[in-house]
């Protein structure tokens with residue numbers, strides 16, 4: 001049966017989209033049929049995977065699905081990567097759709113879940129790239145997901161906001177998605193400095209106290225990781241043997257996420 005994974009953290013610029021793209025790439029390389037859903041009006045995931053669909057004004061997109069009840073299958077486009085389909089965000093139209101959801105009442109948190117159910121049979125894995133906010137888009141994503149991956153950057157403020165994210169998870173579990181599993185956190189953007197090591201230690205002790213797994217090893221901050229993302233190129237395609245090693249790390253992280261859900265549902 002297919003699985004849905006949300007990648008979230010309301011903190012901006014921590015590497016959610018980069019992580020989503022690399023987990024998607026890892027899954028496709030393992031032969032899974034993948035649907036990547038861009039739930040952020042910035043449309044960065046769309047820019048990576050289906051750049052011609054990154055703007056606003058699309059006839060079909062996640063914005064039209066959530067905003068006006070369009071069918072999800074109409075919004076699915078093929079990506080540049082074999083085995084990977086994309087639901088483009090719709091750019092600023094998605095921000096408008098988010099606003100529309102806010103003023104709606106019954107069922108607004110479950111729009112995405114319902115839409116995904118209509119295409120579930122076609123995919124082994126759905127990955128949802130969330131915006132840097134705990135808005136209705138993130139709540140829709142958490143309500144639709146089997147598992148959540150939290151991306152954290154080791155910095156001074158890494159743990160700020162974690163309480164609010166956990167509160168949101170509790171609310172989602174209570175009202176819309178009791179089975180939501182926190183698969184763990186991926187530390188992204190690590191560099192060898194004493195300060196970074198201290199921040200990583202802080203993240204590890206906070207995660208341990210909360211019973212959240214750290215999906216080791218941390219992902220280093222390296223220019224070519226961002227370059228590959230910008231070029232829409234998988235790390236396994238990047239002309240540097242170190243990139244292939246990193247691709248395998250994402251395969252391992254994907255397996256850990258899938259296993260976390262397997263344990264919960266066994």
Ligand SMILES: Nc1ncnc2c1ncn2[C@@H]1O[C@H](COP(=O)(O)OP(=O)(O)OP(=O)(O)O)[C@@H](O)[C@H]1O
Nearest residue numbers: 012013014015016017018132189220221222225226
């Ligand atoms: N490990 C890394 N090494 C180098 N650059 C990175 C790394 N992780 C992320 N970046 C770069 O940092 C920027 C922010 O990353 P990304 O867009 O994935 O973050 P985000 O959490 O999705 O941001 P937002 O909250 O705006 O959606 C991007 O330009 C990305 O390419």
Ligand SMILES: [Mg+2]
Nearest residue numbers: 016017040044
């Ligand atoms: Mg992003």
